[in-house]
Amino acid sequence: AQKVTQAQTEISVVEKEDVTLDCVYETRDTTYYLFWYKQPPSGELVFLIRRNSFDEQNEISGRYSWNFQKSTSSFNFTITASQVVDSAVYFCALRTLYSGGGADGLTFGKGTHLIIQP
Amino acid sequence: GAGVSQSPRYKVAKRGQDVALRCDPISGHVSLFWYQQALGQGPEFLTYFQNEAQLDKSGLPSDRFFAERPEGSVSTLKIQRTQQEDSAVYLCASSLGLGGNTEAFFGQGTRLTVV
Numbered sequence: 165a166q167k168v169t170q171a172q173t174e175i176s177v178v179e180k181e182d183v184t185l186d187c188v189y190e191t192r193d194t195t196y197y198l199f200w201y202k203q204p205p206s207g208e209l210v211f212l213i214r215r216n217s218f219d220e221q222n223e224i225s226g227r228y229s230w231n232f233q234k235s236t237s238s239f240n241f242t243i244t245a246s247q248v249v250d251s252a253v254y255f256c257a258l259r260t261l262y263s264g265g266g267a268d269g270l271t272f273g274k275g276t277h278l279i280i281q282p
Numbered sequence: 283g284a285g286v287s288q289s290p291r292y293k294v295a296k297r298g299q300d301v302a303l304r305c306d307p308i309s310g311h312v313s314l315f316w317y318q319q320a321l322g323q324g325p326e327f328l329t330y331f332q333n334e335a336q337l338d339k340s341g342l343p344s345d346r347f348f349a350e351r352p353e354g355s356v357s358t359l360k361i362q363r364t365q366q367e368d369s370a371v372y373l374c375a376s377s378l379g380l381g382g383n384t385e386a387f388f389g390q391g392t393r394l395t396v397v
Contacts, residue, residue, distance in 0.1 A: 168324075170324075201388075206390060207371060207390045207391045207393075208388055208389065208390045208391070209325070209373065209375075209388035210388075211385050211386070211387070214385060255324050255325070257324075269315055269317070269327030269328075269330055269338065269341065270315075270317075270325070270327065270386065271327070272324030272325050272326070273324050274322075274323055274324045275323070275324050
């Protein structure tokens with residue numbers, strides 16, 4: 165069975181603070197993919213990043229950075245110098261491969277509601 | 283179109299009524315997924331199509347839920363005899379490839395309220 169845990173239900177910070185969103189996953193598969201999505205009030209899920217299980221390099225994209233650690237089954241997301249526009253619900257998700265090589269559905273965490281106060 | 287389009291955006295149904303939710307994926311995308319998102323929760327997988335073939339329907343909560351993609355493009359999720367617990371946002375996603383490494387693009391969803 166697969167599981168994604170986002171222990172932080174809601175985080176509220178003041179603009180310009182750094183904030184880290186935690187994600188812990190469980191899977192028995194050795195090949196898997198991890199994702200982060202942003203869901204603004206409009207409802208559409210916006211893709212942020214994909215990481216495969218064989219690539220543990222951390223990634224930075226502007227104010228966003230991701231820390232993937234297989235040893236702790238974690239894939240944390242940090243926003244540096246947060247802005248009001250970052251306010252949204254953020255989801256961590258996991259996908260494994262079918263044994264036949266097809267694409268399986270994503271398993272999502274329950275999401276972290278991030279509030280950036282001006 | 284430029285993105286995944288879902289219609290209607292909002293649907294209010296009386297308990298017992300049948301509803302049909304439509305998804306127009308990005309042109310050329312092979313894979314299509316349906317998810318159900320209850321209030322305050324993460325999306326939960328319902329079903330997956332590869333072209334017109336429904337390869338996985340393990341997430342459909344009951345036999346009242348039915349999905350189809352007859353020509354491998356537009357998909358319809360049908361819910362028969364709606365119940366209050368069916369109230370949720372139904373999200374559709376599509377991706378170009380078949381592998382787990384491909385990015386899924388989501389629509390804005392259909393918010394279904396059963397009264």
